[in-house]
Amino acid sequence: MRPLGIFIGFLAACLLLSAVVHYPLHLLLKDLVDVPAHKQVTRFGKLLAVPGFFLLVRWLDLYSREALGFGSPRPLFVREMLIGWLCGIVMLAILAGALIGLEVRLPDPPQAAFWGDLARTLSGGLIAGLLVGLVEESFFRGALFQAIRRRGPALSAITLSSLLYAAVHFIKPLPLDGPVGWFSGLQILSGAFWQFGTWATLDSFLALFMVGLFLGLVREHRGNIACCIGLHAGWVLVIKCTREFTHSNPAGEWAFLAGNYDGVTGWLAALWVGALALAYWALFMRGRGA
Numbered sequence: 001m002r003p004l005g006i007f008i009g010f011l012a013a014c015l016l017l018s019a020v021v022h023y024p025l026h027l028l029l030k031d032l033v034d035v036p037a038h039k040q041v042t043r044f045g046k047l048l049a050v051p052g053f054f055l056l057v058r059w060l061d062l063y064s065r066e067a068l069g070f071g072s073p074r075p076l077f078v079r080e081m082l083i084g085w086l087c088g089i090v091m092l093a094i095l096a097g098a099l100i101g102l103e104v105r106l107p108d109p110p111q112a113a114f115w116g117d118l119a120r121t122l123s124g125g126l127i128a129g130l131l132v133g134l135v136e137e138s139f140f141r142g143a144l145f146q147a148i149r150r151r152g153p154a155l156s157a158i159t160l161s162s163l164l165y166a167a168v169h170f171i172k173p174l175p176l177d178g179p180v181g182w183f184s185g186l187q188i189l190s191g192a193f194w195q196f197g198t199w200a201t202l203d204s205f206l207a208l209f210m211v212g213l214f215l216g217l218v219r220e221h222r223g224n225i226a227c228c229i230g231l232h233a234g235w236v237l238v239i240k241c242t243r244e245f246t247h248s249n250p251a252g253e254w255a256f257l258a259g260n261y262d263g264v265t266g267w268l269a270a271l272w273v274g275a276l277a278l279a280y281w282a283l284f285m286r287g288r289g290a
Helices: 002-020 021-030 037-059 074-101 116-151 154-168 184-190 199-222 226-246 268-288
Strands: 105-106 245-249
Touching: 002 021, 002 037, 002 154, 002 184, 021 037, 021 184, 037 116, 037 184, 074 105, 074 226, 074 268, 105 116, 116 154, 116 199, 116 226, 154 199, 184 226, 199 226, 199 268, 226 245
Parallel strands: none
Antiparallel strands: 105 245
16 A cells, blocks of 8 residues: 555645646746646646656656566567557447447537548547557556555555546546635645545546556556557547547437546446456456466
């Protein structure tokens, strides 16, 4: 539990520091960056986490390719990442197809600029997926996983890293009620955890937890995060395309299967990815004690 506490403390420190400097930073950037005040705290906190991450892994003696999950030779790493990307696309395409088939999401009517929108969405989804996959997998299945794993069994590393991975997705600040001032950052931060107290996020939280379990199993089995990055990138791409070219159908009989988080990550996603995680464990991990 100590490594998990350190990483939670690290994230909390980044958010707190961002909240403290929010007002002067807001004054400095308000005419340069068009970002709502309530989003500046979390975004600057993420920026602070980048250099802080390298200091953290050095302090924890995790600053090596092997510890962070990049230990494979580059050609093998790229090949596994590409395989993971293709598998991720197939996995989420099946989920998206099921949501459309159940009329949880409905296809949008084709527009005149469809092919341009498709090219833009695919290119944007590819870049965003790779960036998100690289950053999040380096943190959760790289440093955090290894910090827990070297002190205990794989089950602890997989479960605890998955819990934190799911939880951070629900830190969402609300618009500021009033003008920006010296204590606005702290006010914004204090209200950024409201989703933790509502049952409406349970389905999406469980789905993201299952995603973490699946990626943790892959990390333990493969010994690196190449496939995890690819899977993550493929999922992001399909979710962006699904959200761009379909829309939610709240009146549908099965509408409850898609969560409020992004209209895709809900009960059906939790069941699908959970089943895949169980199958992966049965095929590759059962005899290894994980």
